[in-house]
Amino acid sequence: MPEITLQQVAFFAVAAVVLGSAIMVVTLRNIFHCLLFLALSFLGVAGVYLLLSADFLAAAQVLIYIGAIIVLMMFALMMTHRVMSADVSQTLNQWWLAPFPIAAGVFVILFRVYVRHGGQAHVHKVTEIIPTTGIIGKALLTKYLLPFELASIILLVAMVGAIVLAKEDRPDDSD
Amino acid sequence: MIPIEWYLGLSAALFCIGVFAVLSRRNAIGILMGIELMLNAGNINLVALARYMHPHVLTGQVFAVFVMTVAAAEAAVGLAIIISVYRNIEHINVDKLNIMKW
Numbered sequence: 001m002p003e004i005t006l007q008q009v010a011f012f013a014v015a016a017v018v019l020g021s022a023i024m025v026v027t028l029r030n031i032f033h034c035l036l037f038l039a040l041s042f043l044g045v046a047g048v049y050l051l052l053s054a055d056f057l058a059a060a061q062v063l064i065y066i067g068a069i070i071v072l073m074m075f076a077l078m079m080t081h082r083v084m085s086a087d088v089s090q091t092l093n094q095w096w097l098a099p100f101p102i103a104a105g106v107f108v109i110l111f112r113v114y115v116r117h118g119g120q121a122h123v124h125k126v127t128e129i130i131p132t133t134g135i136i137g138k139a140l141l142t143k144y145l146l147p148f149e150l151a152s153i154i155l156l157v158a159m160v161g162a163i164v165l166a167k168e169d170r171p172d173d174s175d
Numbered sequence: 176m177i178p179i180e181w182y183l184g185l186s187a188a189l190f191c192i193g194v195f196a197v198l199s200r201r202n203a204i205g206i207l208m209g210i211e212l213m214l215n216a217g218n219i220n221l222v223a224l225a226r227y228m229h230p231h232v233l234t235g236q237v238f239a240v241f242v243m244t245v246a247a248a249e250a251a252v253g254l255a256i257i258i259s260v261y262r263n264i265e266h267i268n269v270d271k272l273n274i275m276k277w
Contacts, residue, residue, distance in 0.1 A: 011177050015185045022189055022212055026196040031205060038208050045215045048185070051177070052226045054236055057218075064243050069211065069250045076254040077204055080261045099198035107191040114183035132233055139237050151244045158248030165255035168262065 011051055018044035032077060039070045056133040182223035190216035203257045203267040207250065214246045 017040065024037040042065040049058040140148045189212055196209025218239045225235025261267050264274070 005176070008177055011181060015181075018185065019188055019192070022192040025208055025212065026192055026199065031202055034205065034208060038211065041212065042215065045219060048182070048219055049222055052182070052222050054222050054226070054239075057222060057236055057239055060240065060243060064247055065211070065215075068247060072250055072254055073204060073207065076257055079258060080204070080267050099195050102198060103191045103195040106194050107187055110187035110190065111184060114180060114187060130231065132236060135231075135233050136236055136240065139233065140240070144237055147241060151241055154248050155244060158251050162251040162255035165252065166258045 007051065011048075014044050014047040014051065017041070018048065032081065035070065035073055035077060038073075039066050042066050042070070053129045054132055056136055179223060179227045182219060186216045186219040186223070189213075189219065201268050201270050203260070203269055203272075204254075206269065207253050207257075210253075211246060211250065214242055218242050 021037040021041040021044065025034045025041060028034050028037065042061060045065075046058040046061040049055075049061060193209045193212030193216060196212060197206050200206050200209065221235040221239045221242070223235075225233055225239075229235075257267050260272065264272075
């Protein structure tokens, strides 16, 4: 019986938060509660990043996912919630059993691939904690400069596109 | 030391929960939530492999930053489309969204 370290206990706690709240996201009827559990799941993923000593990504996860995406989804939910409230069925009418075998099949395939080939990977025994923000910043502005600029263009296009798509076009007040 | 298979198994489970959400939800916002779960699973994979295989280069973390960027853009455009659909046909039930079918 191998001894269980404190790190592994922390991993199990964080994984339980991530998977438990993700299961709540897919099973609860009230979509607003689903959104709150999705925020909890994102927080757990930030904990996984901390366990992997990815400090910058953990902060970015909290800022971008919980601070921006969840809030955005909450606005969209509040604008549309009365048509899909909890008393309507939340799952598909026909074929409501079909997602189970598909998701289970995907899991089996991924798990077999990971366990078989992940064990053969050349794994370093890393224990030291490296601050990552400087390394990521240097990589973004030297080696990955072109993808970095493309990402900024994607953000600009998405911003303009979201404004154009969500804008109400009332012909009467365009004097 | 946590074995790398644990991270990969966690990511596989999270991905499949996301697949289930996308396949089973009727609310379009629920489908977007499933997509976000799947993107997070991919990010966990990238960061774990970067940590265990090249701990001083961090290419995986750089790509995880790009994935987050694209996820934010996707959420913004997706929610704008959902709001636009709601404004035009008064519901966001994907069972009944068949106006682009011939």
